[in-house]
Amino acid sequence: MRTILIIGIGAGDPGQLTLAATEAMRRADVFFLLDKGAEKHDLIALRQELMAGFARPDHRAVEVRDPDRDRSADGYVRAVDDWRRERADLLEAAIAEHLPDDGCGAFLVWGDPALYDSTLAVVEDILARQRITFTYTVIPGISSVATLAARHRIGLNRVGRPFLVTTGRRLAAQLPHDVDDIVVMLDAHCAFTQYVDEDLDIFWGAYLGTADEILIAGYLPDVAECIVRTRREARERKGWIMDTYLLRRRDRPISARAASRP
Structure with missing residues (x-):
């Protein structure tokens, strides 16, 4: 069965990576990165720096264009829900295409996955659809x-x-x-x-x-x-x-x- 690792990577300083996070990064075959556009390329670059330093040499990185959220919507919660569903659509397709049945994939989450981050909700959404199957583990990180x-x-x-x-x-x-x-x-x-x-x-x-x-x-x-x-x-x-x-x-x-x- 596929395995997904949701890895908290701290607030940006490579020195904030925990031992558990570095060990998890060495397990991953494929890293799924959300591309937030040219203005926020720094966020991808910092993750790439971490992968270069701690991931296996044979790792692969798959970039997925993060959908834009409707920030003008009157219903804030509904807008966030719609945005998360779009994320789930894209990540589900990426996992199905790029992660083999026995592979280990990873998401590198800014700060800590439990604090104001959507990754856990998106992963649960994907599993609830029952179109692809995987287990997942959460590695906590140092929050902002x-x-x-x-x-x-x-x-x-x-x-x-x-x-x-x-x-x-x-x-x-x-x-x-x-x-x-x-x-x-x-x-x-x-x-x-x-x-x-x-x-x-x-x-x-x-x-x-x-x-x-x-x-x-x-x-x-x-x-x-x-x-x-x-x-x-x-x-x-x-x-x-x-x-x-x-x-x-x-x-x-x-x-x-x-x-x-x-």
Whole structure:
């Protein structure tokens, strides 16, 4: 039976590959790479660098053009579902064509496959169709969230307190009032600018783990404009950007935090 390895490769630094990830890469006969177009060729190039360093010399790479997602659609969840189905169509065909019945294929997943990544859902979709059969294994990776904390030399949580991982879309709808440490991913519109009147620090990072890494931290009202400008300039320069940040409420007495909740 075919085997698929879903390998978390960290946030871009080859040094973040785990031993389990390198061992899995040596097992793979075929690597399936999603090509996101010329603007994001860096993402393919970094994967190719990892394969050159850790995969078997006889490995093969199959590039599949990633379908474009309808970002103007009113129904966000439906648009994502449609996009995942298109991905599943293309990857199912690629596996059927390029991976023999006893072969081992691999997906190299940015960060960790369990955190805001579609690969697991796409693989389950392919299996549910029952047109091709394979087993799969997930190898965890170092996420951009962990890399952000390491680069800023901070903990994600404070003693006895939880932290929340959410998206820019949800942050734009509401700033959570029941948690003081909020990690935000997938924020294309700098939702943090809505909360410059709040007593918040921000720890921001872009292209984490790569040679282009950018870090900015400080009191949100003081650095928000700098982050927006830096982010815009970086995106214009490279054609794409991946960034993550932590919003942290400054310490207040528990009674004060409770009083501020609606």
